Amino acid sequence: MNEIDMIITHTDNWVKNVIMKYNICPFARREVERGTIRYLVVEQTKVKLVLKALIEECQFLDAHPEAETTLFILPRGFEGFYAYLDLIDMATDALIDNDYEGIYQLATFHPDYCFDGELQDAPANFTNRAPYPTLHIIREASMELALANYTDPETIPERNIAFCQRKGSDFFVKLLAECMGK
Numbered sequence: 566m567n568e569i570d571m572i573i574t575h576t577d578n579w580v581k582n583v584i585m586k587y588n589i590c591p592f593a594r595r596e597v598e599r600g601t602i603r604y605l606v607v608e609q610t611k612v613k614l615v616l617k618a619l620i621e622e623c624q625f626l627d628a629h630p631e632a633e634t635t636l637f638i639l640p641r642g643f644e645g646f647y648a649y650l651d652l653i654d655m656a657t658d659a660l661i662d663n664d665y666e667g668i669y670q671l672a673t674f675h676p677d678y679c680f681d682g683e684l685q686d687a688p689a690n691f692t693n694r695a696p697y698p699t700l701h702i703i704r705e706a707s708m709e710l711a712l713a714n715y716t717d718p719e720t721i722p723e724r725n726i727a728f729c730q731r732k733g734s735d736f737f738v739k740l741l742a743e744c745m746g747k
Contacts, residue, residue: 572640573604575696578744580636583737589692589725592711601633610642612652616659622702623665635702643698646677656700670708672701676741688729691737692722696745 566574580602585593596602603626607618622635643649653673660666674695679685712718729737 568640569606569608572606572638572697575745576604576636576638576699578746579696579741582744583740587728589728591715591721592708596633599633601631603632603635604638605635606638606640608641612655615639615642615652616655619656619700619702620659620663620665623660623663623669626669626702626704633704633707637700637702639698639700644676646675646679649673649675649698652698653700667705670703670705672703674699674701686734688732688734688737689726691729691734691741692725694737694741696741 580593581597584590585597588594605618605622607615609615609618619637622637626632626635639649639652643652653671656671660669660671674693675698676694676696677685678693678695679690680687680693683689
């Protein structure tokens with residue numbers, strides 16, 4: 566298996582064995598079962614090239630409605646969480662600058678994700694931890710439809726945090742390692 570396939574496999578394992586299995590995202594199962602999640606490994610490490618690739622992926626999604634969503638995986642260059650946070654700000658600006666505001670939104674995941682005010686090893690952080698730095702490109706219209714058909718969507722983050730706190734950090738460290746074949 567080449568490196569790109571391995572990265573995709575690790576990320577797919579995470580989607581299926583963490584996000585879907587434990588219902589972290591109640592909307593993931595449908596897309597996994599339909600095969601509409603696109604996995605894109607972006608090898609660029611320079612911010613300008615990553616942002617260019619992000620906009621190109623939005624254009625791809627525009628032209629391919631059969632792809633519901635993209636996991637835009639950044640295996641190198643954004644291992645540091647603060648550099649990743651800077652990228653998120655620039656990516657959000659790039660969506661706005663390219664007239665994608667209201668069309669696509671980003672959900673963000675990182676191996677070292679840490680919510681503001683949380684300790685690094687707090688279980689709550691695992692709601693947004695993934696094998697690799699990843700930008701999840703979500704179609705806003707699809708999200709609005711999914712949320713309209715979901716009872717109390719505002720409780721999803723609180724439910725996930727409570728679940729993570731019950732399971733504890735060690736549980737998720739082990740789970741993420743298993744996703745990466747360790």
